[in-house]
Amino acid sequence: MHTPEKITFSSHSSSGDGSSGLIVPDNPIIPFIEGDGIGKEITASVRLIIDKAVAKSYNGKRRIEWKEVLAGEKAYNALGTWLPAETMEAFREYRVGIKGPLTTPVGEGIRSLNVALRQELDLYVCLRPVRWFKGVTTPLLHPEKVHVTIFRENTEDIYAGIEWNAGTPEVEKVLKFLKEEMGVAKIRFPETTSIGVKPVSVEGTERLVRSAIEYAIRNRLPSVTLVHKGNIMKFTEGGFKKWGYALAEREYGDQVFTENIFNKIKAEQGLKEAVAAYNEAMESGKVIIKDVIADAFLQNTLLKPEEYSVVATLNLNGDYISDQLAAMVGGIGIAPGANINYLTGHAIFEATHGTAPDIAGKNRANPCSMLLSGVMMLEYIGWDEAGNLITKSLETLFERGYATTDLARFMENGKALSTSEFASMIINSL
Numbered sequence: 001m002h003t004p005e006k007i008t009f010s011s012h013s014s015s016g017d018g019s020s021g022l023i024v025p026d027n028p029i030i031p032f033i034e035g036d037g038i039g040k041e042i043t044a045s046v047r048l049i050i051d052k053a054v055a056k057s058y059n060g061k062r063r064i065e066w067k068e069v070l071a072g073e074k075a076y077n078a079l080g081t082w083l084p085a086e087t088m089e090a091f092r093e094y095r096v097g098i099k100g101p102l103t104t105p106v107g108e109g110i111r112s113l114n115v116a117l118r119q120e121l122d123l124y125v126c127l128r129p130v131r132w133f134k135g136v137t138t139p140l141l142h143p144e145k146v147h148v149t150i151f152r153e154n155t156e157d158i159y160a161g162i163e164w165n166a167g168t169p170e171v172e173k174v175l176k177f178l179k180e181e182m183g184v185a186k187i188r189f190p191e192t193t194s195i196g197v198k199p200v201s202v203e204g205t206e207r208l209v210r211s212a213i214e215y216a217i218r219n220r221l222p223s224v225t226l227v228h229k230g231n232i233m234k235f236t237e238g239g240f241k242k243w244g245y246a247l248a249e250r251e252y253g254d255q256v257f258t259e260n261i262f263n264k265i266k267a268e269q270g271l272k273e274a275v276a277a278y279n280e281a282m283e284s285g286k287v288i289i290k291d292v293i294a295d296a297f298l299q300n301t302l303l304k305p306e307e308y309s310v311v312a313t314l315n316l317n318g319d320y321i322s323d324q325l326a327a328m329v330g331g332i333g334i335a336p337g338a339n340i341n342y343l344t345g346h347a348i349f350e351a352t353h354g355t356a357p358d359i360a361g362k363n364r365a366n367p368c369s370m371l372l373s374g375v376m377m378l379e380y381i382g383w384d385e386a387g388n389l390i391t392k393s394l395e396t397l398f399e400r401g402y403a404t405t406d407l408a409r410f411m412e413n414g415k416a417l418s419t420s421e422f423a424s425m426i427i428n429s430l
Contacts, residue, residue: 002025002026002027003027004025004027004028004029004065005025005027005028005029006025006028006029006093006094006095007022007023007024007025007028007029007030007094007095007096007345007381008022008023008095009021009022009023009095009344009345010023011343011344021345022095022096022345022380022381022382024381024382024383026058026061026062026063027062027063027064027065028064028065028094028096028381029065029067029094030064030065030066030067030094030096030097030098030377031066031067031068031069031087031090031091031094031097032047032066032067032068032069032097032098032099032100033068033069033070033071033072033087033097033098033099033100033102034068034074034100035072035099035100035101035102035351035355036072036073036074036100036101036102036103036355036357037101037103037354037355037356037357037360038100038101038355038356038359038360038365039072039100039101039102039351039355040100040360040361041360041361041363041365041367041419041420042100042351042365042366042367042370042371042419043100043370045367045371045419045420045422045423046098046367046370046371046374047066048423048427049367049371049374049390049423049426049427049430050064050371050374050378050386050390051063051064052427052430053378053386053387053389053390053430054378054383054386056386056389056430057383057385057386057389058383058385058386062383067090067094069084069086069087069090069091069097070084070086070087071083071084071087071099071102071113071117072102072103072113073103075087082113083113083116083117088117088120088121091117091121091346091348092121092346095344095345095346095347096345096346096347096348096349096377096380096381097347097348097349098348098349098350098370098373098374098377099117099348099349099350099351100350100351100370101350101351101353101354101355101356102114102355103355114350115159115161117339117348118154118155118339118348119155119160121339121341121346121348122155122341122344122346123154123155123339123340123341123346123347123348124153124154124155124204124207124208124340124341125151125152125153125154125208125211125338125339125340125341125342126150126151126152126153126154126315126318126322126337126338126339127149127150127151127152127337127338127339127340127376128149128150128152128318128322128325128326128335128336128337128338128352129148129149129150129336129376130146130147130148130149130150130322130325130326130328130329130335131146131147131329132144132146132147132329132330133329133330133334133394133395133398133399134395134398134399135398135399135400135401135411136329136330136334136398136403136407136411137330137407137410137411137412138327138328138329138330139327139328140302140305140328140329143328143329143330145305145306146301146305146325146328146329147309148301148305148308148309148310148311148325149215149221149309149310149311150311150313150318150321150322150325151208151209151211151212151215151310151311151312151313151318152313152314152315152317152318152319152321152322153204153205153208153312153313153314153315153318154315154339155204155315156199156200156201156204156314156315157198157199157200157236157314157315157316158196158197158198158315158316159315159316160197160198160199162196162197162199163194163195163196163197164194164195164196165194166191166192166193166194167191167192171193171194171195174195175187175190175193175195178195198233198236199236200236200237200239200240200314202239202243205239205240205243205244205247206243206244206247207342207343208312209224209226209243209244209247209248209312210247210251211340211342212224212310212311212312213247213248213251213252213256213287213289214342215310216287216309216310217252217255217287220285221287221309221310222282222287222288222309223287223288223289223290223307223308223309223310224248224287224288224289224290224309224310224311224312225290225291225292225297225308225310225311225312226240226241226244226245226289226290226291226292226312226313227291227292227293227294227297227311227312227313227317227321228240228241228291228293228294228313228314228317229293229294229295229317230242230291230293231293236314237314237317240314241291244289244291244312245258245259245260245289245291248289249261252287254286255286255287256286256287256288256289257277257278257281257282257286257287257288257289258288258289258290259288259289259290259291261277262274262277262278265277294313294317294320294321297311297321298320298321298324301321301324301325301328302328305328322335322337322352323335326352330407331406331407332352332353332369333353333366333368333369333404333406333407334366334368334369334372334407335352335353335369335372336349336352336369336370336371336372336373336375336376337349337350337351337352337369337373337376338350338373338376338377338380340380347377347380349373349374349376349377349380350370350373351369351370351373352369352373353369363418363419363420364404364405364418364419365404365419366403366404366406366407366419366422367404367419367422367423368394368404368407371390371394371426372391372394374387374390375387375390375391378390389430390426390430393426393429393430394426396429397422397425397426397429400415401413401414401415402415402417402422402425403415403416403417403422404416404417404418404419404422405417
């Protein structure tokens with residue numbers, strides 16, 4: 001067995017999606033955060049399953065060297081801080097990591113541990129692939145039509161946390177500036193108003209949209225949809241739409257066909273010619289770049305989900321969209337996620353749900369969100385064979401009705417298993 005080594009990154013060999021720039025040894029050191037609540041149970045199961053899948057896929061020639069780092073309640077109880085500097089440095093140094101769910105401190109400390117990790121490491125893409133597993137009960141008649149990968153901007157929008165509380169001296173200064181310097185007269189109840197700022201930049205937009213387009217091209221997916229509320233927020237969300245289209249046309253030329261190009265052909269040559277150009281672009285494998293207003297998108301995903309493959313959107317929209325699409329295929333219990341900086345290679349893969357303290361320690365937790373995030377991690381470092389092995393095992397078990405209680409209770413022939421029993425069945429079916 002090789003000596004454990006760090007994953008490194010070469011920006012010179014990286015494409016726009018970043019992953020090809022990773023230099024991964026056969027025995028990489030990967031830091032992990034166990035997580036709070038059910039984190040202890042699911043993290044142990046996930047690590048065990050991943051280790052077995054890697055061993056089987058590569059005949060023992062590859063192995064992950066796990067390195068635990070602390071965050072959340074475990075860190076607070078041991079060190080008196082929710083997010084130790086050593087933990088942040090470990091993710092920065094070792095580049096790729098995974099984490100269980102974390103408690104957000106209430107009334108003290110940092111706003112959110114998850115947001116802090118994303119902001120500190122500039123993990124500007126929240127990547128959320130959504131698909132249905134046969135056998136999982138959902139509210140849709142045709143959940144098999146849902147196969148969407150969401151690129152959610154992770155560092156800007158209102159999640160940047162720039163806000164001031166009503167009644168404070170700080171908000172009074174902001175209100176005074178808005179009224180006296182900027183001529184703002186639309187704040188209806190200034191004495192009781194809190195103020196938040198929504199930053200959206202050209203650079204932040206471009207790097208997100210670029211990553212989404214690169215992903216679509218690499219995976220031969222038909223479209224990238226820019227989801228926004230530019231009809232109301234014309235300079236932030238409207239800017240996102242405008243800058244996204246401009247980047248696509250400027251950097252990808254003949255590889256894409258945008259809605260702007262369609263409208264230009266329509267205006268100059270007529271609808272028939274525009275439709276013909278669109279159809280030709282689709283047949284030739286070009287990625288269609290289109291946009292839709294966020295509220296219409298939420299409706300459309302229920303009525304015609306097959307029209308969307310890759311979505312690029314801002315932070316708040318992405319939060320709503322991710323959870324709705326997850327519910328459409330069975331819930332966030334089987335929804336994986338990652339936070340990635342494709343320019344540096346840094347990535348943290350995570351369970352997308354909470355800590356579920358009501359079932360913590362009862363061996364009932366569903367490990368699939370974190371496990372499928374682990375599959376994403378394996379794919380990210382180029383170990384696709386091990387990831388595919390886990391995915392196929394889950395497909396087999398779900399189709400046969402085996403799942404933890406949260407999923408099995410809704411299945412027609414569901415067979416409820418404990419966390420450890422489910423993990424054992426996955427391993428046995430690898």
